[in-house]
Amino acid sequence: MVTLADRRADHIREVLHGREGQSLRIGRLNGALGTGMIKTVGPEGVTLRCSFAEAMPERPRADLLLAMPRPKAMKRLWAPLASLGVGRIILTNAQKVERYYFDSHVLEPAFYAEQLKEGLEQAMDTRMPEVSIHRQLKVLIEDELDTLAPDTFRIMADPSGSTRVTEALQENPHSRILLAVGPEGGWSEYERDLLAKRGFAAVGIGPRILRTDTACIALLAMVHDAARDARKR
Amino acid sequence: MVTLADRRADHIREVLHGREGQSLRIGRLNGALGTGMIKTVGPEGVTLRCSFAEAMPERPRADLLLAMPRPKAMKRLWAPLASLGVGRIILTNAQKVERYYFDSHVLEPAFYAEQLKEGLEQAMDTRMPEVSIHRQLKVLIEDELDTLAPDTFRIMADPSGSTRVTEALQENPHSRILLAVGPEGGWSEYERDLLAKRGFAAVGIGPRILRTDTACIALLAMVHDAARDARKR
Known part of the structure; x- marks a missing residue:
């Protein structure tokens, strides 16, 4: 009781x-x-x-690497991300991320835990996504990512990407997917190379430029949809 | 100048x-x-x-039939819908829609026109989506829909739908798609039948229940993605 x-x-x-x-x-x-x-x-x-019941829900198959959006957008994004399903949220700095974004209260664990819980309740899930915050993209990608998100199939959203998410995931031999979403102004060329060298394949969702929060929701939903399909075969 | x-x-x-x-x-x-x-x-x-330039951008190929969400959610949804691309937004009553939602200022043209413009600017589009608001679902579906959204391929999002958006659109012989998204608590059985009789095929995006605004963004993005793919062939 x-x-x-x-x-x-x-x-x-x-x-x-x-x-x-x-x-x-x-x-x-x-x-x-x-x-x-x-x-x-x-x-x-x-x-x-x-x-x-005895078993807990399965861990969502997707992890998210996200260049820290404006705090106002991030504030609104926690709950939808948890409701769509994400195992781990890796927030990172990038060239086009403003430094002061990292001082926001929306990055305090007490704040985002409540938001994530709301999203989990909505989706009837119980697994709290793991969250980590990184101030140095290079260190994250080169030294930490293989430990944080080992054995993942890696894709990065990029306006230049002509491969659709569904196509990219068709040949996915991994059980987990790591989706990278850049800042509002996009990844720099250096950053795109850094990610490409670590196995991220560029995917695109069409010519329209979306706000980070809209793009994140769209992409994460597509990743889950494509993963569901791949499993059917 | x-x-x-x-x-x-x-x-x-x-x-x-x-x-x-x-x-x-x-x-x-x-x-x-x-x-x-x-x-x-x-x-x-x-x-x-x-x-x-001489030509204006193409009209987005998707129209949206949406059971009016809570005003707070609708307020946030106008700009993302316009940025994702939608030709027409048809807002409707449904059994699980509260009547007072229709009294909200977020349904005033002066309010939503600004929000839609913001979304268009973001996506570099210029075509203002057409908006209409309907208080009677039955009248809308049976008498008005064929005029509002003629010759469209019709799909409705439903938790029971096991067909993916991509699959549903694979055999689409139409140039336009009409996507129906129900209220937070879902369409009633009567409403689902009403839609099915008018040609709406049920599609699903997995077992997780999403907030209306999250679901709308996810679905509209998938519709565009699938339509882009169908065009490639």
Whole structure:
């Protein structure tokens, strides 16, 4: 039995209109999904009797390497990323990233953990994405990436890329995919070379320039869609 | 010659760091793209000498039929939709749409026109999407849709859909695609039947439940990606 008295209780009362005896899908953070049977609903809280399945949800197959966007965009992006599904979020500096972006409160673990949880709840997932923040792209790519995201199939979104995500992933022999998304102004030529040397293949989603947050959502959804397809065969 | 003194002048000064003699890509609303050569940059405004190509950009091949999301979500969605590319946005009521959503200022033309323009500028497009708002889904689907979006290949996003967007569009004999996205709580069974009878095929993007705005961005991007691919063949 568990008694909730926070926003989850509000959600059960006001959005789900929960009544005694009703069953809800629940999940334990970094644990299993299960069922919660409502025992009582009152102004002081909601009490559930919980039972959990044994297995926890599978880890999403995609990881994201993202040049830190404007804090306002990043703030809005945490929850959608978690809802689309991402195993690891690697935030990095790049030439066209402003330094002050890294001082933003949206990079504080207490802030983004709440946002990520919201996205997980939305998608009925329980696995909190791992997050790391890197101030030096070169060090990240050359020294740290193989440990952070080992044995991944690597693609980078680039306006010059004429290969579609689906095509790129068709021949993917790996179980995990690492998607790199550049800053609003794009990767510099040096950065693109750095990534290409470490195995990132350029993919494109057409001639239109998108805001980082829009591009990230579009690309991550495409990666999952393509991975789902590849698995069917 | 044209002198700008609004947020476009600010953008040229502060984001693009525009200097005399520099060329910028410009466009005329619902007209051609072109080039603007900076003549003067001053605190009172920016003067450009403009030249335009003859043709205007192609109309995006996708139209969107969207059950009105929460105003907060719709507010954020206008610009991304325009940047991804959409010919027409058809907003509709549905069983799980709250009536008060339609009273929001985010549905006022003066409000959304600004948001859409921002999205077009981002994507270097000039065609303003057409927008219409419908309070009765049945009337819309049965009586108005064939006029609003004639000769379109119709798909609806549904968690039950096991066909991928790419697969659904592979056999598409039409030049335009109409994508239907339901409310946060999904279409009702009645609504799903109504759409199915009018030719909407169900497509899915996997088991995860997404917020309407995230789903819309993901789906619209996939539709364009798939349409781009179909054209290549």
